[in-house]
Amino acid sequence: MKRLIAMALTAATCLSLFTGCGGSGSSAAGSSADAGSAAGTSSAVSSAASEVSAADESSSAQSSVVSGADETSASGEASGTSESGEASGADEAAASTTEGDSDWEYISGKGKLVVGMTLFAPMNYYDDSNTFVGFDTEMATAVCEKLGIEVEFVEINWDSKEIELNSKNIDCLWNGMCITPERRENMSISDPYLNNTQAIVVKKDREADVMASVDGLTVVAEQGSTGEGKLQGTIEDDETVKVSAKEYFAKSNYVACDSMAKALMEVKAGTADLALVDSVCALAMVGEGTDYDDMVVNLDNDFGLQEYGIAFRKGSDVTEKVNAAIDELYADGVVEEIAGRYGLTEMLIKK
Numbered sequence: 001m002k003r004l005i006a007m008a009l010t011a012a013t014c015l016s017l018f019t020g021c022g023g024s025g026s027s028a029a030g031s032s033a034d035a036g037s038a039a040g041t042s043s044a045v046s047s048a049a050s051e052v053s054a055a056d057e058s059s060s061a062q063s064s065v066v067s068g069a070d071e072t073s074a075s076g077e078a079s080g081t082s083e084s085g086e087a088s089g090a091d092e093a094a095a096s097t098t099e100g101d102s103d104w105e106y107i108s109g110k111g112k113l114v115v116g117m118t119l120f121a122p123m124n125y126y127d128d129s130n131t132f133v134g135f136d137t138e139m140a141t142a143v144c145e146k147l148g149i150e151v152e153f154v155e156i157n158w159d160s161k162e163i164e165l166n167s168k169n170i171d172c173l174w175n176g177m178c179i180t181p182e183r184r185e186n187m188s189i190s191d192p193y194l195n196n197t198q199a200i201v202v203k204k205d206r207e208a209d210v211m212a213s214v215d216g217l218t219v220v221a222e223q224g225s226t227g228e229g230k231l232q233g234t235i236e237d238d239e240t241v242k243v244s245a246k247e248y249f250a251k252s253n254y255v256a257c258d259s260m261a262k263a264l265m266e267v268k269a270g271t272a273d274l275a276l277v278d279s280v281c282a283l284a285m286v287g288e289g290t291d292y293d294d295m296v297v298n299l300d301n302d303f304g305l306q307e308y309g310i311a312f313r314k315g316s317d318v319t320e321k322v323n324a325a326i327d328e329l330y331a332d333g334v335v336e337e338i339a340g341r342y343g344l345t346e347m348l349i350k351k
Contacts, residue, residue, distance in 0.1 A: 103316035107171055112150040113318075115140050116170035118158050118222075120260045122284040122342035123176040135194075135342045139326070140174050142334055146325040158259065159224035162186060165313055172318070176280060178226040178306040180235050188319045192307035193326065193335075195347045198227050198245065199279040200298040201267055201286055207296055210274050215251040217273035220263040223256040227276040230303055241304035245276065248301065261285070264292055280308075280347065307349065327351060 107113055117124045123136040144151040156164050164170045178196060179189055202210045210217060221227035229235030230245035231254055237244055255272060257263040260281045266272035279299060286292040312319045329335045330351040339345045
């Protein structure tokens, strides 16, 4: 009898193991129902995934730059909803704050300022040695040192910058952002720190023809940028404007790009006739000794003067803290020192 019982128990155990293997296979295929009963193989896969995630986190810390996709992967947040239908981490963060909450308490509590940016020289970019540098990069780092917190740079889609900011995926926009009345209405913006205007970039051998008439030509600009706003008339011209970009390009074909750097690439590749980008960007990225040495920057048309500022969430108490820290850096001579490294001394709005 004991032998019969032992045989029955053995058979039941084998059947259980066989069923467990089937559950493990479903879990690997993405079934959440079997995830809780994963077998040894599933545990090994989970362990390996954890090691990969840790390695990714280490790599991100070394570079101090996280792309939008990497940030989502590293933090476990999704842009919309998770597989289980729960709200994303960004949505939860937004929902957990109420009007009157201190933005500084939120940022200092987590110990870091997350800066949203796109890659373009001389503000935030990788140099020839693949080191993340730039005027805004160094300024943000110096300010955060003053404030006693760390800084993290996250690459974003510039056209979605306000969504990223208000959902708390980032804490500020520090990336050569032109101050406009609309942006002042929707966000809290720092004191202006750099002068800028809009520049036309064309191939050297086509400059004369292009500047003679842009009618029928293809012009590119960064989506969500001041250049695009000027072209489309969504950013109103002020008294400093001598030439309306909307009127100037009225008969041109406009194509939006993901970034100013990509706008320059389109011109270089010949898929666009000219680009309208920030003069700060154009003067740093175009000309002799650059990747765009066959192109020129044309500033003949005065599309108006703009000023760069740093944007925070509407009503944020961090804005004044950053303004005060920058004032101290001016007094210490740090701002001019950093500007000198990037050829921006003449464009500084000095305190």
